Amino acid sequence: MESLSRHFVIGLFAILVSACTAAAHAASPYRVVGYATDWTTQQAAALENIDALIFAFAKVEGNDVALPGDAPERLAKLVALKRAKPALQVVIAVGGWGAGGFSEAAATAQGREAFARSAAQLVKAHGADGIDVDWEYPGRSDAGIAASAADRANFTALLKALRAALDASAGEERHYTLSIAAAEGSFAEGIDIAAVEPYLDWFNLMTYDFVNSTTPTTGHHAGVYPSSLAPSGARSVDGAVREYLAAGVPSRKLLIGAAFYGREFGEVTPSHDGLYQRYERYVTEHSWPEIKRDYLGRNGFVQHHDAKAQASWSWNARTRSFVTYDDPASIAAKAAYVKAHGLGGIMYWEQRHDPEGELVEAVRSGLR
Template sequence: MRLRLPRLASVLFACMVAVGASAATAAGYRVVGYATDWNGADARSLEAIDTLIFAFAHVEQGHVVLDGDATARLRRLLALKRIRPALKVTIAVGGWGAGGFSEAAATAAGRQAFAQSAARLVAAQGADGLDVDWEYPGHGESGIAFSRADRGRFTLLLQAVRQALDRQAGPGRHYALSVAVADGPFVDGIDIAAVEPAVDWFNLMTYDFVNRMTPTTGHHAGLDRSRLAPADARTADRAVHQFIAAGVPPEKLLLGVAFYGREFDDVQVGHDGLYRPYGRYQGEHPWPELVRDFIGRNGFVRHWDAQAGAAWLWNARTHAFITYDDPQSIAAKAAYVKAHRLGGMMYWEQAHDPAGELVSAIREGLR
């Protein structure tokens, strides 16, 4: 059943009341974070995390490989398993602007080369699985090669990866396979129903809804639609229902959280900058920078959109607007996860939360 907007505040309150529940209550939900690296001082966050996904391996000449300093960074994540043996560490291949997927998926031989190299890499590094982050099948907005045939070939590629991982694992062991996926038109190159049996879970990238390519400001990680948003605005709620309607079990869906904000400058006055045209996209700000320089500072005033379950900042003097996730919006998302019996929550990325404030908000919200 769809979460009705008037109920959002009451669900959020229920989530906050549940904070005092036992840790075992949260055990049924996954907390999964992407990590480009790990600062050893952040070890206090480990107990709140089930899986870290290393970002990124890449596709080179059809094979999944680690390049540059990626191997060293991955090994720092894997070393955390000595501190917390229950922690899983998987390897993501791809990311925005990372190509090679369409070419590898185009032939049976190419799919086998991709799948077998990925499975060997997982086993050789002592990792726990693979995350496929092709952004996006059938799309070339990031500058990568694509084909109209990507839709069917993506299914075949994931099936080949699943088989290769199972062969590499052998009896009694399971390597996880997840996929990072967007929503709306950005998922029309994926046959969701056909892909679902091959993967353990879907990492819903329910963020970046507004960015340098969109004509107005807005909530880049909004849970539901603001009254000011256009009727077709992308939201986390809409993404969840898109995947459920396609046949994905709710427990395979992980709702995405952004540990960074997006700033828009020269924003037209009105509605405190929300859903207004802008002159320049300024860039991203990780959570520590938001706390240090922007939230309640230097002319920025925080606002809360109860209908969307999202926060934003507006600077009336400079006409700058920042959209972001914070503990309050995370609590709303956690309540939504529980109300809809989803599989848990995912976030980008660990380096943006050195004090563990946002990871803790996720875990507390899911108790």
């Protein structure tokens, strides 16, 4: 009997701890939102730390929003998670880098209506909770997609039509969310930020890829602030947030981005341990498990942290290789920034790059 009582107390304590953890998450004013192309049982531990998953990606086909290939099956895995966590939101992202069709669909009232109607139908048919528009980017053809000077006004009109269609489909009993993936600086010139804000529940600021295969030097690809070594006008989380706040976006609608992957550069000029130096070759991207396994104090790499930029990198002096990434330390700095500026939370790309949920836990822990 004494053993049974002890087991009962232990079990009750575990239930109370679990309930308190869930209550703390529910009461948190900050959101953790992750993009996900798929879901595996290996990722189950991360679920308790996530408020919303954004499925990547639906595409624009003609003027309609549709799920290509095996996307319906992958989306269904995310929606099924709501059985284990009813409060979880599952949002369908449309687009992504290199995904076209937006400029053409948004160019006419008929095209916008078809886009909006089909997107709302898709949400309802698959038991999802909203739409995230990932047009990268209005007015720009960098990704090999069609672009027009009219995209700026048409983007606003498209979101207005989409907001109306989602509201009509949801009825009075619920609310379907509408968000966008957005960047800053020249990437935001094709958006009338103040005009689109009323239609959106939040902005996913893609505060990563600040350096990549197209930039002339290495650097922090997801730094909170500019490094002291960065050139004038260098991109940063702080710069992006300030631009959107100045445009009139309420701080709570801004979610800053964390990168669950890093970028490697080769044959780098060795000054300053490779930081903001010229390179001969862009190598590739690495997921967080790869970074931990091969680049954190391993294989000749030495880890560094830039206190001013609040960003980490690894440098191999022998091979002249440079890797930039987010890690638990830089994510903690982003969480502190969110709380200091009253932002809405943190979003990240993407779930498969953090299969054990270590970085998701760092996000949630930092936002507590």
